[in-house]
Amino acid sequence: MLAQPIARIENLRVEFETRDGPVVGVEDISFDVNPGETVCVVGESGSGKSVSSLSLMRLVEFGGGQIAGGRLLFDRKEGGTVDLADADQSLMRTIRGNEIGMIFQEPMTALNPVFTVGRQLTEGLRLHRSLGHEAARERALELLREVRIPEPERRLKQYPHELSGGMRQRVVIAMALACRPRLLIADEPTTALDVTIQAEILALIDRLKRETGTAVVFITHDMAVVAQMADRVVVMYRGLKVEEGPVEEIFENPGHDYTRALLAAVPRLGEMRGKSTPEPMRLVGEEHEAVPIPGSDEVLLEVEGLVTRFPVTGGFLRRTVANVHAVEDVSFTLNKGRTLSLVGESGCGKSSAGRSILRLIEPMAGRIVLDGVDIMALQGPALRRARADMQMVFQDPFASLNPQMCLADQVAEPMRNFNVLAAKRRARVAQLFDRVGLPLSFLRRYPHELSGGQRQRVAIARALALNPKLIVADEAVSALDVSVQAQVLNLMMELQAELGLSYLFISHDMAVVERVSHDVAVMYLGRIVEKGPRAAVFENPQHPYTQALMKAVPIADPKQRKLEKDLQFKPIPSPIHSVDYAPGQSEYAEIDPDHFVLTSESGY
Numbered sequence: 019m020l021a022q023p024i025a026r027i028e029n030l031r032v033e034f035e036t037r038d039g040p041v042v043g044v045e046d047i048s049f050d051v052n053p054g055e056t057v058c059v060v061g062e063s064g065s066g067k068s069v070s071s072l073s074l075m076r077l078v079e080f081g082g083g084q085i086a087g088g089r090l091l092f093d094r095k096e097g098g099t100v101d102l103a104d105a106d107q108s109l110m111r112t113i114r115g116n117e118i119g120m121i122f123q124e125p126m127t128a129l130n131p132v133f134t135v136g137r138q139l140t141e142g143l144r145l146h147r148s149l150g151h152e153a154a155r156e157r158a159l160e161l162l163r164e165v166r167i168p169e170p171e172r173r174l175k176q177y178p179h180e181l182s183g184g185m186r187q188r189v190v191i192a193m194a195l196a197c198r199p200r201l202l203i204a205d206e207p208t209t210a211l212d213v214t215i216q217a218e219i220l221a222l223i224d225r226l227k228r229e230t231g232t233a234v235v236f237i238t239h240d241m242a243v244v245a246q247m248a249d250r251v252v253v254m255y256r257g258l259k260v261e262e263g264p265v266e267e268i269f270e271n272p273g274h275d276y277t278r279a280l281l282a283a284v285p286r287l288g289e290m291r292g293k294s295t296p297e298p299m300r301l302v303g304e305e306h307e308a309v310p311i312p313g314s315d316e317v318l319l320e321v322e323g324l325v326t327r328f329p330v331t332g333g334f335l336r337r338t339v340a341n342v343h344a345v346e347d348v349s350f351t352l353n354k355g356r357t358l359s360l361v362g363e364s365g366c367g368k369s370s371a372g373r374s375i376l377r378l379i380e381p382m383a384g385r386i387v388l389d390g391v392d393i394m395a396l397q398g399p400a401l402r403r404a405r406a407d408m409q410m411v412f413q414d415p416f417a418s419l420n421p422q423m424c425l426a427d428q429v430a431e432p433m434r435n436f437n438v439l440a441a442k443r444r445a446r447v448a449q450l451f452d453r454v455g456l457p458l459s460f461l462r463r464y465p466h467e468l469s470g471g472q473r474q475r476v477a478i479a480r481a482l483a484l485n486p487k488l489i490v491a492d493e494a495v496s497a498l499d500v501s502v503q504a505q506v507l508n509l510m511m512e513l514q515a516e517l518g519l520s521y522l523f524i525s526h527d528m529a530v531v532e533r534v535s536h537d538v539a540v541m542y543l544g545r546i547v548e549k550g551p552r553a554a555v556f557e558n559p560q561h562p563y564t565q566a567l568m569k570a571v572p573i574a575d576p577k578q579r580k581l582e583k584d585l586q587f588k589p590i591p592s593p594i595h596s597v598d599y600a601p602g603q604s605e606y607a608e609i610d611p612d613h614f615v616l617t618s619e620s621g622y
């Protein structure tokens with residue numbers, strides 16, 4: 019006899035009230051969740067996957083939604099089934115956190131910044147389990163150990179801002195598991211995390227599920243994460259369920275066109291083996307011939323001995339008591355028409371290096387030469403003129419675009435700053451919109467009227483406005499859905515082939531880096547620990563940190579799941595050192611032609 023499902027969603031319909039009338043968020047959704055099972059709900063932004071899970075917690079009502087139809091049957095701990103769609107809020111308060119736990123996507127907004135980790139962890143235990151202060155503290159320590167947080171006694175006294183992103187997400191998981199819920203809902207819990215931390219957290223959720231028998235509803239748009247976690251998959255598209263089945267069946271024999279398109283858009287580690295140059299991805303419905311992008315042998319950017327540090331102040335007089343060594347003795351060259359990717363985890367210094375090269379952050383030392391111009395020697399108007407040759411595409415296009423300016427004005431702004439005539443500006447903006455695949459009807463629109471992928475296309479158009487020689491792309495596709503990410507990557511590669519652009523591509527996504535790069539530099543604790551041609555670094559990684567990064571990448575194949583015992587990561591040491599600390603120089607050994615590995619100061 020089969021065990022009764024813990025949760026059954028039957029014909030769910032959720033509506034949102036807007037000024038133009040009701041909008042349907044999800045329509046006629048049905049699926050079950052069995053004990054000890056992981057059901058992955060996949061789809062892109064706006065597909066309704068988060069709405070369906072927030073409905074189970076009845077949190078959708080706090081975001082302007084209303085359950086307009088269907089049943090949400092939940093099998094309670096002490097027996098008996100309740101329809102959560104009709105339950106009153108006092109019963110829901112008992113169930114939330116106690117019987118259904120939730121891990122939210124953004125741990126910094128899920129945690130209260132003014133309370134310590136200890137207070138937030140013990141709150142649910144004291145409320146739902148009526149534990150005393152000491153008993154709740156002991157259980158909190160036990161939870162922190164379960165989620166593998168080092169020094170748990172110290173962490174209890176800390177505030178969320180004192181922890182890294184991965185640590186914060188572990189605290190959120192510990193809070194969700196505090197009362198041993200029967201059902202755990204994980205809403206994109208690893209989207210903002212580095213590949214190594216993501217691998218650890220996926221393994222952690224899987225282990226806790228096996229040990230406690232908790233059922234998991236895992237919401238994601240990342241098909242590689244689905245392959246790693248799922249027993250069963252529900253595919254959603256525009257508020258509808260389009261496909262459901264066992265994970266192996268979905269990956270090997272997808273039945274719906276949308277599922278096939280999702281799987282085709284996933285960059286897979288190892289796909290570029292044997293290819294020396296980047297190639298656009300083959301997307302469903304876009305069967306164009308992949309054009310290799312060889313680049314040239316002419317050097318565009320030379321960086322030598324780049325050092326960037328940030329002062330840490332303290333004491334009554336706010337004196338500098340230590341320094342954050344963000345970028346330490348970094349050197350590399352980038353040729354015209356080629357892509358060099360800086361890879362590493364959060365805090366390794368890759369974004370600081372990119373911004374230092376553009377002088378958005380002032381480096382302490384080093385030499386930066388762009389097409390024969392010494393960028394470090396420039397000041398005032400001369401530096402401003404040089405910036406026409408180097409532009410940046412930021413991670414979050416919504417934050418980098420002005421919400422009060424229409425899109426045409428934003429793309430024209432760099433040209434207006436460099437005194438390009440109005441008639442030329444208008445023609446150039448129309449040409450750029452066409453080039454990045456946006457209709458001219460978007461010219462008068464504002465950022466909030468566009469999707470994330472469309473906003474990133476506007477950011478790319480703005481970066482191209484002055485015909486730059488170098489574009490620094492700082493995590494430019496990490497916040498995008500997988501199919502939108504593939505389209506934007508293909509656009510960037512097409513522009514490179516057509517215009518001869520050079521990219522400094524900053525990312526932590528190894529599969530994306532393999533697809534777009536000519537050369538790769540791996541950063542760890544502010545230093546480049548390995549650099550060389552993409553094929554050499556990916557097919558023959560030599561530094562232990564590069565090897566650990568490669569091992570952590572989830573593969574979009576359920577038969578190649580990572581095991582927790584394979585993921586042995588060392589905690590990253592602090593980059594903060596005393597004022598009198600004198601770091602040594604970076605020394606490299608040449609393994610193969612142009613393939614270098616750090617031999618000193620590696621710390622890994």
